[in-house]
Structure formats: structure tokens, C-alpha cells
Amino acid sequence: MSATSAPQTLSTGAHPDPARADVGLTFVSTWSTGSPERQRATLIAIARxxxxxxWPHPGLLSYNVYAGSDGSTVLHFSQWxxxxxxxxxxxxxGNGRDARNGDIDAAVPGIERLGLNKTRLYRSWTGGAGERREPGAIVIVQVDFDAPDTGRARAWADGVLAALNSDPAEKGGLLSAHFHISADGSRVVNYAEWESEEAHVDALAAAGAGIGSPTPEWREVREFPGVVHDDAVARYRFAYGFLPR
Structure with missing residues (x-):
């Protein structure tokens, strides 16, 4: 694809649709910048x-960047x-990948790339909502298993969906949950949309009620065999979205 024929890049303030029907591959990665000041500088450098x-390739459908509530991390969410x-x-x-990263690293030296998850969306939960609502916060939950097994990863996600659907308690601001499974089946990455960061904090603090309450379905999720790491939870706010113009 020549530079003259390539579409231009459009910056948008709209959140991506994690359940977009034409997406076959989703990448989720995290960078560590070290401080709130460097986080802000990194976001500006990415946008520039x-x-x-x-736009780098017609198969890239959207590229989205988020600021971690910890004041250091930056989340990347790209849909192919x-x-x-x-x-x-x-x-x-000449795809521009190295040039973009070079510009970013020149502006903010020492960014640490923490890892890249190559995933496919498996299932989504929207709580039966009609029109999609813009979230105020994104929560990423990463669950690792003791060995690659796509069937087991899907079964775990099925269990969480069953718990969400059976729990009569108020979901406390959860708008949607989108379960992405890594290419090797060793990890589930849940991209969850919340009304606000405070709503998620309150849900975690509400012992015995709402998300994760002691129902049989949630008990099965907590006791699911083979889970070795299920406490990687991080909150983000949307910063930039990019689309082909």
C-alpha cells in the first residue's frame, strides 16, 4: 500500500466497540512510563x-490508547x-511501526514494554442493555492458567458469564464485559466497561454483594481448576482513539 493511496488517520474521542462484528484479532498491550508526568508525555507523543x-494498513480497524489510574501505565487496544x-x-x-515507536521513544526515553496479548474475542456480556452506553472507565482483568488450553479458557469465561446472568444483585455500574482468549489458550483478558472508576472500586469493596457475591455460580468461578493468576486488575480512562479516515 503506497503512501499516496493510504487513508489518513482520524483521531476520535469515541470508545471502540469491543464486540465489533468484523474484528477477528485483538491486541492488548501495556507500557510502563514511571510517573504521571511521563505518562502524559507518552500519550501526547503517541497521538502525534x-x-x-x-493509516498503516486497511486490515487495522481501530487503535486505542488509555491512561492507567496508577499514573504510570498506558494501555493499547488494537482491533484487526x-x-x-x-x-x-x-x-x-516501510509500514511505519518503527518510525512511530522511534518518535515516541525519542520524546519519552525509557518506556518499558510490559507485554503484548494476541487475542480473539470469545463472548461478551452486556446485561441485556439496549443502546450501547459510553463507559467512564475501562477495567482490564487478566486470568492465567497453568497450561495452554483454549477449551478450559472458554469454560472459565462461560462460568463468569453464567454468574453474571444468574446473580440478581445490582451489577454496581458494570456496563459490559468482553472476554478475549489468547492465541495459545493460556490466558483470558476481560475488557470490562464501567460507568466510572468509583463504581468499580465500590463493587470490589461491597463484600458479599454484587460482582463476585457468594452465589454458587461465583463460587465455581473462584474455585475453577487450573487458574494460577486471577488478580491482575487495572483501571484505565480512555485517552485517544484512531481510525482510518
Missing amino acids: AWESRP RDEESYQEFFAQA
């Missing part, structure tokens, strides 16, 4: 690096049409 260049599109982009000379 993307807005100043054409399929594996083939991503591989074509990655193999394409």
Missing part, C-alpha cells in the same frame, strides 16, 4: 506519532480484521 502519518491482515502489515517494508 499516529496523527502525523497515514484477521490474522492475515496483521501478518501482511508486519511483513510490509
